[in-house]
Amino acid sequence: MLxxxxxxxxxxxxxxxxxxxxxxxDVVSFCYLxxxxxxxxxxxxxxxxxxxxxxxxxxxxxxxxxxxxxVWDARYVIAFYGVDRLRLxxxxxxxxxxxxxxxxxxxxVRDEASGKxxxxxxxxxxxxxxxxxxxxxxxGRRKCxxxxxxxxxx
Amino acid sequence: MLxxxxxxxxxxxxxxxxxxxxxxxDVVSFCYLxxxxxxxxxxxxxxxxxxxxxxxxxxxxxxxxxxxxxVWDARYVIAFYGVDRLRLxxxxxxxxxxxxxxxxxxxxVRDEASGKxxxxxxxxxxxxxxxxxxxxxxxGRRKCxxxxxxxxxx
Amino acid sequence: MLxxxxxxxxxxxxxxxxxxxxxxxDVVSFCYLxxxxxxxxxxxxxxxxxxxxxxxxxxxxxxxxxxxxxVWDARYVIAFYGVDRLRLxxxxxxxxxxxxxxxxxxxxVRDEASGKxxxxxxxxxxxxxxxxxxxxxxxGRRKCxxxxxxxxxx
Amino acid sequence: MLxxxxxxxxxxxxxxxxxxxxxxxDVVSFCYLxxxxxxxxxxxxxxxxxxxxxxxxxxxxxxxxxxxxxVWDARYVIAFYGVDRLRLxxxxxxxxxxxxxxxxxxxxVRDEASGKxxxxxxxxxxxxxxxxxxxxxxxGRRKCxxxxxxxxxx
Amino acid sequence: MLxxxxxxxxxxxxxxxxxxxxxxxDVVSFCYLxxxxxxxxxxxxxxxxxxxxxxxxxxxxxxxxxxxxxVWDARYVIAFYGVDRLRLxxxxxxxxxxxxxxxxxxxxVRDEASGKxxxxxxxxxxxxxxxxxxxxxxxGRRKCxxxxxxxxxx
Amino acid sequence: MLxxxxxxxxxxxxxxxxxxxxxxxDVVSFCYLxxxxxxxxxxxxxxxxxxxxxxxxxxxxxxxxxxxxxVWDARYVIAFYGVDRLRLxxxxxxxxxxxxxxxxxxxxVRDEASGKxxxxxxxxxxxxxxxxxxxxxxxGRRKCxxxxxxxxxx
Numbered sequence: 006m007l008x009x010x011x012x013x014x015x016x017x018x019x020x021x022x023x024x025x026x027x028x029x030x031d032v033v034s035f036c037y038l039x040x041x042x043x044x045x046x047x048x049x050x051x052x053x054x055x056x057x058x059x060x061x062x063x064x065x066x067x068x069x070x071x072x073x074x075x076v077w078d079a080r081y082v083i084a085f086y087g088v089d090r091l092r093l094x095x096x097x098x099x100x101x102x103x104x105x106x107x108x109x110x111x112x113x114v115r116d117e118a119s120g121k122x123x124x125x126x127x128x129x130x131x132x133x134x135x136x137x138x139x140x141x142x143x144x145g146r147r148k149c150x151x152x153x154x155x156x157x158x159x
Numbered sequence: 160m161l162x163x164x165x166x167x168x169x170x171x172x173x174x175x176x177x178x179x180x181x182x183x184x185d186v187v188s189f190c191y192l193x194x195x196x197x198x199x200x201x202x203x204x205x206x207x208x209x210x211x212x213x214x215x216x217x218x219x220x221x222x223x224x225x226x227x228x229x230v231w232d233a234r235y236v237i238a239f240y241g242v243d244r245l246r247l248x249x250x251x252x253x254x255x256x257x258x259x260x261x262x263x264x265x266x267x268v269r270d271e272a273s274g275k276x277x278x279x280x281x282x283x284x285x286x287x288x289x290x291x292x293x294x295x296x297x298x299g300r301r302k303c304x305x306x307x308x309x310x311x312x313x
Numbered sequence: 314m315l316x317x318x319x320x321x322x323x324x325x326x327x328x329x330x331x332x333x334x335x336x337x338x339d340v341v342s343f344c345y346l347x348x349x350x351x352x353x354x355x356x357x358x359x360x361x362x363x364x365x366x367x368x369x370x371x372x373x374x375x376x377x378x379x380x381x382x383x384v385w386d387a388r389y390v391i392a393f394y395g396v397d398r399l400r401l402x403x404x405x406x407x408x409x410x411x412x413x414x415x416x417x418x419x420x421x422v423r424d425e426a427s428g429k430x431x432x433x434x435x436x437x438x439x440x441x442x443x444x445x446x447x448x449x450x451x452x453g454r455r456k457c458x459x460x461x462x463x464x465x466x467x
Numbered sequence: 468m469l470x471x472x473x474x475x476x477x478x479x480x481x482x483x484x485x486x487x488x489x490x491x492x493d494v495v496s497f498c499y500l501x502x503x504x505x506x507x508x509x510x511x512x513x514x515x516x517x518x519x520x521x522x523x524x525x526x527x528x529x530x531x532x533x534x535x536x537x538v539w540d541a542r543y544v545i546a547f548y549g550v551d552r553l554r555l556x557x558x559x560x561x562x563x564x565x566x567x568x569x570x571x572x573x574x575x576v577r578d579e580a581s582g583k584x585x586x587x588x589x590x591x592x593x594x595x596x597x598x599x600x601x602x603x604x605x606x607g608r609r610k611c612x613x614x615x616x617x618x619x620x621x
Numbered sequence: 622m623l624x625x626x627x628x629x630x631x632x633x634x635x636x637x638x639x640x641x642x643x644x645x646x647d648v649v650s651f652c653y654l655x656x657x658x659x660x661x662x663x664x665x666x667x668x669x670x671x672x673x674x675x676x677x678x679x680x681x682x683x684x685x686x687x688x689x690x691x692v693w694d695a696r697y698v699i700a701f702y703g704v705d706r707l708r709l710x711x712x713x714x715x716x717x718x719x720x721x722x723x724x725x726x727x728x729x730v731r732d733e734a735s736g737k738x739x740x741x742x743x744x745x746x747x748x749x750x751x752x753x754x755x756x757x758x759x760x761g762r763r764k765c766x767x768x769x770x771x772x773x774x775x
Numbered sequence: 776m777l778x779x780x781x782x783x784x785x786x787x788x789x790x791x792x793x794x795x796x797x798x799x800x801d802v803v804s805f806c807y808l809x810x811x812x813x814x815x816x817x818x819x820x821x822x823x824x825x826x827x828x829x830x831x832x833x834x835x836x837x838x839x840x841x842x843x844x845x846v847w848d849a850r851y852v853i854a855f856y857g858v859d860r861l862r863l864x865x866x867x868x869x870x871x872x873x874x875x876x877x878x879x880x881x882x883x884v885r886d887e888a889s890g891k892x893x894x895x896x897x898x899x900x901x902x903x904x905x906x907x908x909x910x911x912x913x914x915g916r917r918k919c920x921x922x923x924x925x926x927x928x929x
């Protein structure tokens with residue numbers, strides 16, 4: 006379980022997520038949701054003529070799956086702050102199984118109640134090859150809501 | 160229509176996308192797809208107690224919608240390269256209508272056939288407030304496939 | 314239950330389907346599935362400026378719902394043959410409840426085993442106003458598969 | 468891009484759409500949306516015993532995909548008016564890639580501001596075989612909204 | 622068609638439902654809807670190492686499909702009362718085709734207008750093996766609404 | 776986090792799940808997935824005339840949501856064994872927020888490696904009223920896979 010409580014998290018902490026197979030249903034559902042029908046992703050005839058010979062999983066889909074692969078302790082998360090240097094490193098194909106390797110890379114106090122935590126994230130496939138990398142920044146609570154409530158400061 | 164042909168695109172070119180209302184169906188479908196059920200997005204009772212008093216649209220959903228809001232001339236796109244400095248600036252709520260303002264910010268030749276184009280993107284709501292910003296980098300073809308075919312170089 | 318067995322159906326037979334409320338989820342799901350994001354259907358700001366002041370349900374969605382509103386005796390149906398004179402008569406809005414009134418309009422023997430049945434269909438809303446009309450042509454079996462099997466002719 | 472501005476469109480104009488592979492996800496999603504579970508489309512055991520030996524893609528699904536395969540200049544479209552003579556010509560199977568060939572077949576002035584444009588549409592598969600045909604009638608604007616606004620007549 | 626009118630149903634009545642192939646889309650959609658991503662169902666690498674060597678269809682999905690496989694005469698149903706002894710007997714895999722065998726097992730008058738009917742349900746696959754069994758209890762009307770209306774007692 | 780490791784779980788252990796608002800999208804998606812379109816759930820006109828005056832959330836949907844509301848330690852779960860005495864106690868409406876209260880009610884050794892754990896589950900709404908109850912039986916591992924691997928007994 007991934008805590009985003011600023012004060013508990015330590016630089017260098019790591020977590021390995023569960024894995025999830027990216028299915029044709031996922032790829033088509035992402036076309037549905039986004040309205041983005043690039044034929045690399047949605048046309049097997051066009052895809053067959055590319056260097057990969059098959060449809061590519063959308064980079065945006067792989068990126069979207071990351072937060073759901075781990076169990077967050079949601080009480081400690083204030084907000085999703087942003088993302089830096091998202092890079093698509095290797096192609097992902099239908100049937101590949103992705104998981105996330107997450108490392109706490111940086112902490113920065115913001116104020117009395119909150120701090121920014123930067124997670125360095127690598128998405129790997131079933132052959133342990135990195136397919137995508139990014140830095141994800143979360144605004145974390147410095148004290149748990151419940152503790153604050155107990156202390157009468159909530 | 161947004162061309163990503165390296166040689167035709169000019170720094171400073173801009174495009175305004177169509178708008179799309181973010182519905183409850185979109186928010187729930189993004190929970191479905193990602194498996195990320197943070198209660199800010201999925202529990203009206205919890206959301207009612209936050210400073211916003213209602214469910215927040217996921218930042219990742221807003222980000223995912225961007226490429227589908229514009230019409231790309233897909234023949235010119237080689238690959239989605241990456242994203243820099245994605246920032247969530249204002250909350251988006253169910254019922255808000257988002258569109259994208261896209262500006263060509265940078266061009267960089269990679270080789271004879273391709274170049275990187277950096278688009279500076281702002282997502283705005285129906286009050287023209289910027290809710291999200293990022294730089295999206297696309298690998299564009301330097302010559303159209305069809306022209307290459309005609310020239311016998313494809 | 315709607316039989317499409319050619320020999321049993323009589324011109325003038327009618328059936329009233331169950332009703333189904335067209336939800337925002339249906340409208341958004343039809344945008345998803347078709348990739349057609351006309352802003353009349355998907356942008357509340359644009360829709361607010363039209364004569365209707367709100368999003369329109371897609372005509373193609375209403376049309377797609379018709380066959381599922383009735384219970385067909387599927388053993389008798391050979392194929393969906395075609396549609397004539399589909400007309401969109403009144404707007405349908407999110408929250409309207411549609412049902413179908415179906416009348417057997419025409420029968421035409423095709424060969425020993427099959428015949429074409431033309432159903433005249435009116436889709437009505439909760440105020441019993443006709444919102445859409447069409448003729449749907451089904452290729453029906455002249456003898457039931459099971460009967461044929463029993464007779465050793467199947 | 469397909470304009471439906473009455474005055475600009477010429478009889479004989481043609482457009483070839485992008486292609487889209489019809490996936491099992493599409494077929495199942497159309498069962499979901501419509502509530503029509505004919506076993507030709509949803510039961511591989513039943514489908515295996517038909518002349519085709521496999522599930523058929525719904526005719527209504529193929530028809531629904533047409534408008535989303537082309538890029539419309541939505542500013543010129545007033546309404547979807549109707550469809551004539553929709554015919555299912557060849558079976559479509561899961562994995563087939565369909566695209567639309569659209570030809571302007573007829574124009575008819577309605578009033579000062581609008582006219583009906585009839586598009587003759589053929590849906591073809593990856594072997595360029597026509598699988599479905601119909602005439603689709605669109606009510607087009609005679610002058611663009613923006614031009615009207617500029618002229619003070621909007 | 623399955624009537625739940627208490628007075629008409631007889632103990633021992635049976636019905637065989639239509640069949641439906643459980644697709645990968647169904648399995649993924651059930652993960653989506655429920656937020657339950659057990660890797661037996663969603664990760665082909667993990668599933669490959671189990672005794673079954675492949676992903677299992679969720680027991681809850683198979684159970685959820687039962688009521689939709691038969692045609693109920695909805696006018697006679699008051700409420701879904703409950704389920705007893707739901708047991709998962711054999712694994713169901715993607716591509717299996719399930720149908721329901723339903724037998725009226727018990728009737729119990731509740732009051733003047735209603736009674737409980739217990740249906741003993743077996744879900745079978747394409748090899749006629751029972752994969753799931755349960756008792757489903759429905760509250761049925763003792764007189765049809767329309768008859769009551771005719772009698773002035775509705 | 777809910778462990779299903781037989782040896783660690785104690786009778787009387789309880790867990791309170793996160794909450795999830797049941798949306799119209801959930802209700803419609805469950806109609807989609809199951810093909811069950813009872814008008815209590817899908818027709819606002821029919822629903823308006825019932826004692827509740829509005830659409831009911833499907834009991835089967837509420838039941839399906841339970842396992843996804845808690846975080847299971849999946850390594851300890853062998854199989855979903857069955858359900859006893861599922862009862863629908865109060866109606867659930869669109870917009871209600873449900874969560875699960877889970878109590879370990881019974882343990883029964885099956886063999887050296889596994890045991891059955893019975894969880895008594897109550898689903899409650901935002902007013903803490905019980906809307907559904909059941910006993911869910913899980914087959915749990917007696918020793919963790921990893922421990923077994925370490926011990927050379929896996």
